[in-house]
Amino acid sequence: MAKNTLHTQKSATDGPSVNPKFQAGKRPAWTVEELERAILVGDRAALAAGITLVESEAAEDVVKAGTLLEKLLPHAGNSVRLGISGVPGVGKSTFLESYGVHYLESNEKARLAVLAIDPSSSKSHGAILGDKTRMVELGRHERAFIRPTASSGALGGVARATKAAIVLCEAAGYTHVFVETVGVGQSETTVSQMVDAFLFLAMPGTGDELQGIKKGIMEMADLIAINKSEGEHAPAAKRTRVELQRALQLSTRDEFNWTPTITLISALESQGFEELDAAIDQCIRHSRGQGWFDEKRRRQSEYWFEVEVQHALRSVLRRHDGLQAAYDDLRAKVGQSEVGPLQASKLFIEELKCRLDR
Amino acid sequence: MAKNTLHTQKSATDGPSVNPKFQAGKRPAWTVEELERAILVGDRAALAAGITLVESEAAEDVVKAGTLLEKLLPHAGNSVRLGISGVPGVGKSTFLESYGVHYLESNEKARLAVLAIDPSSSKSHGAILGDKTRMVELGRHERAFIRPTASSGALGGVARATKAAIVLCEAAGYTHVFVETVGVGQSETTVSQMVDAFLFLAMPGTGDELQGIKKGIMEMADLIAINKSEGEHAPAAKRTRVELQRALQLSTRDEFNWTPTITLISALESQGFEELDAAIDQCIRHSRGQGWFDEKRRRQSEYWFEVEVQHALRSVLRRHDGLQAAYDDLRAKVGQSEVGPLQASKLFIEELKCRLDR
Numbered sequence: 001m002a003k004n005t006l007h008t009q010k011s012a013t014d015g016p017s018v019n020p021k022f023q024a025g026k027r028p029a030w031t032v033e034e035l036e037r038a039i040l041v042g043d044r045a046a047l048a049a050g051i052t053l054v055e056s057e058a059a060e061d062v063v064k065a066g067t068l069l070e071k072l073l074p075h076a077g078n079s080v081r082l083g084i085s086g087v088p089g090v091g092k093s094t095f096l097e098s099y100g101v102h103y104l105e106s107n108e109k110a111r112l113a114v115l116a117i118d119p120s121s122s123k124s125h126g127a128i129l130g131d132k133t134r135m136v137e138l139g140r141h142e143r144a145f146i147r148p149t150a151s152s153g154a155l156g157g158v159a160r161a162t163k164a165a166i167v168l169c170e171a172a173g174y175t176h177v178f179v180e181t182v183g184v185g186q187s188e189t190t191v192s193q194m195v196d197a198f199l200f201l202a203m204p205g206t207g208d209e210l211q212g213i214k215k216g217i218m219e220m221a222d223l224i225a226i227n228k229s230e231g232e233h234a235p236a237a238k239r240t241r242v243e244l245q246r247a248l249q250l251s252t253r254d255e256f257n258w259t260p261t262i263t264l265i266s267a268l269e270s271q272g273f274e275e276l277d278a279a280i281d282q283c284i285r286h287s288r289g290q291g292w293f294d295e296k297r298r299r300q301s302e303y304w305f306e307v308e309v310q311h312a313l314r315s316v317l318r319r320h321d322g323l324q325a326a327y328d329d330l331r332a333k334v335g336q337s338e339v340g341p342l343q344a345s346k347l348f349i350e351e352l353k354c355r356l357d358r
Numbered sequence: 359m360a361k362n363t364l365h366t367q368k369s370a371t372d373g374p375s376v377n378p379k380f381q382a383g384k385r386p387a388w389t390v391e392e393l394e395r396a397i398l399v400g401d402r403a404a405l406a407a408g409i410t411l412v413e414s415e416a417a418e419d420v421v422k423a424g425t426l427l428e429k430l431l432p433h434a435g436n437s438v439r440l441g442i443s444g445v446p447g448v449g450k451s452t453f454l455e456s457y458g459v460h461y462l463e464s465n466e467k468a469r470l471a472v473l474a475i476d477p478s479s480s481k482s483h484g485a486i487l488g489d490k491t492r493m494v495e496l497g498r499h500e501r502a503f504i505r506p507t508a509s510s511g512a513l514g515g516v517a518r519a520t521k522a523a524i525v526l527c528e529a530a531g532y533t534h535v536f537v538e539t540v541g542v543g544q545s546e547t548t549v550s551q552m553v554d555a556f557l558f559l560a561m562p563g564t565g566d567e568l569q570g571i572k573k574g575i576m577e578m579a580d581l582i583a584i585n586k587s588e589g590e591h592a593p594a595a596k597r598t599r600v601e602l603q604r605a606l607q608l609s610t611r612d613e614f615n616w617t618p619t620i621t622l623i624s625a626l627e628s629q630g631f632e633e634l635d636a637a638i639d640q641c642i643r644h645s646r647g648q649g650w651f652d653e654k655r656r657r658q659s660e661y662w663f664e665v666e667v668q669h670a671l672r673s674v675l676r677r678h679d680g681l682q683a684a685y686d687d688l689r690a691k692v693g694q695s696e697v698g699p700l701q702a703s704k705l706f707i708e709e710l711k712c713r714l715d716r
Contacts, residue, residue, distance in 0.1 A: 308703030345666030
């Protein structure tokens with residue numbers, strides 16, 4: 001593809017040195033046009049600034065971010081997007097560091113962006129941020145870009161920002177985007193709506209409670225890697241593989257009817273990575289071959305349209321002259337226990353319907 | 359309070375035997391009026407059926423559930439609501455079982471409802487359900503009611519159902535409601551919007567990654583209990599307490615300026631429960647004394663009003679004659695990549711604004 005070739009020729013590596021604004025050590029005041037141009041030639045500082053822009057909830061930034069995304073969208077879509085998850089303690093950071101480096105070393109045309117969603121801290125803006133500093137080698141790699149997305153409260157906001165960050169990374173020429181998410185539950189469901197395949201990290205001899213949690217996540221896993229399978233853990237890792245295979249047979253699989261591949265790896269000793277490469281490759285090729293790859297992305301686009309509408313609705317209705325007064329009035333009454341939340345919601349919706357049908 | 363006295367006199371224990379509909383072994387077709395009456399006298403079968411009703415997303419059930427909630431709301435609000443969380447493996451089920459039994463045994467007028475949110479399985483409807491069967495003794499207790507809420511996809515749906523379940527439990531005379539949530543992140547934020555205090559379970563010598571996750575959650579914890587502090591773990595538990603105290607000093611605290619109490623417990627050996635009782639009691643009394651208790655509930659009501667409006671909006675707009683066509687058309691175009699999700703959302707919102715301002 002011409003677009004991809006262009007990206008491969010342009011270098012994402014000269015990053016910070018490209019733009020003198022960044023070197024000055026101050027936060028550069030990019031215009032949207034500058035960001036667009038710089039991101040398209042793979043300028044890392046611009047990419048970072050662009051992601052900061054799409055994460056922002058300030059009104060002026062939201063408008064700018066929308067313009068930037070519209071301009072970059074035609075240049076996006078050319079990467080393989082892989083979701084990565086696993087319960088806390090499974091070694092996600094170590095895995096991303098060592099597998100990321102391996103991945104780049106064995107694919108010399110690959111450029112890897114790692115986006116990490118951290119939904120655990122709504123107040124301190126990123127408890128896990130510290131973790132990323134552990135990815136020292138990958139962080140220094142000339143063809144890698146690492147970006148943690150701190151939660152600003154609602155998971156929906158983080159999800160939208162991460163979805164936008166994928167677009168920006170692809171426009172900047174990254175051929176592979178790993179979206180990492182922390183642990184358990186809801187964030188995986190959201191991430192599965194933005195990736196082509198989902199890799200779930202497990203570990204040998206996981207306890208009862210983890211097995212329970214695992215089940216839900218395994219239902220959305222396309223690939224499973226059992227980490228920490230080195231040395232003395234090898235027998236336990238093999239047993240876990242058998243158990244997981246059994247569990248997979250029992251669990252509901254989606255319509256695509258793909259049976260997840262289970263690979264034994266050791267992030268610590270960089271073992272089993274070739275097998276994992278092959279498993280990922282096979283999964284993506286299978287998906288493309290069956291037309292599922294495009295079908296999945298098509299459905300994901302529709303999903304994100306719904307999310308965007310849902311997100312926009314709130315501010316539109318609250319800022320609408322006539323409706324705002326009704327909303328604020330009902331909200332206050334709820335606060336005073338004069339009316340219940342459910343009843344108040346009904347009253348507001350009736351007001352809205354009246355206006356729509358006028 | 360007269361209302362409370364009534365509830366204490368009526369027994370929640372005669373549960374299943376009260377209603378012959380249940381004994382027939384078939385799912386009873388309750389009317390809303392029957393449910394209301396039976397729940398108010400503490401009929402457990404009715405309470406269970408009522409929660410099933412508020413969890414349902416079928417259109418007819420949603421209407422019924424709304425009516426039931428409106429009728430029961432005036433009888434709700436009289437319990438102490440405690441959120442309980444902790445990373446997987448910390449022993450939440452064991453804790454709920456042993457502390458729940460202790461709690462009921464030491465408060466003979468207490469009736470305890472345990473609601474568990476399980477956001478991890480969106481496809482199999484409740485991976486953690488199996489866990490609850492572990493609460494054998496508590497489950498058999500005449501003054502206990504245990505109910506897991508399986509996720510039906512969006513966390514928002516589960517949250518609304520759990521919020522409604524609290525209302526039902528309170529109307530049924532439960533004086534204490536424990537809302538348990540699994541592990542990490544977003545579900546805690548949601549649960550903190552429906553409880554009076556949040557208890558976070560930790561364990562001795564937690565690893566690096568858990569420490570990171572902990573930070574975000576600790577910021578919303580009002581109480582911390584270090585589980586598994588028995589025997590040989592005691593020294594490690596004490597060190598963890600010191601570490602947590604240090605971390606608490608560093609973390610941002612909310613405006614209520616309450617410093618979380620840290621208690622050492624052992625769910626396995628039922629140790630430290632009196633100290634935990636005292637800590638919970640102190641926290642709630644402090645909160646009431648300062649007027650925070652009511653202020654928190656007031657804000658939570660406003661929050662739930664916003665959630666309800668947000669939830670209702672989607673169906674109203676999608677079912678609206680004129681708007682539905684625009685929505686479906688844009689959604690299809692997004693699927694065909696004719697327009698991006700963000701741009702399509704903007705177009706829809708403009709259509710909506712036009713109609714509102716007509």
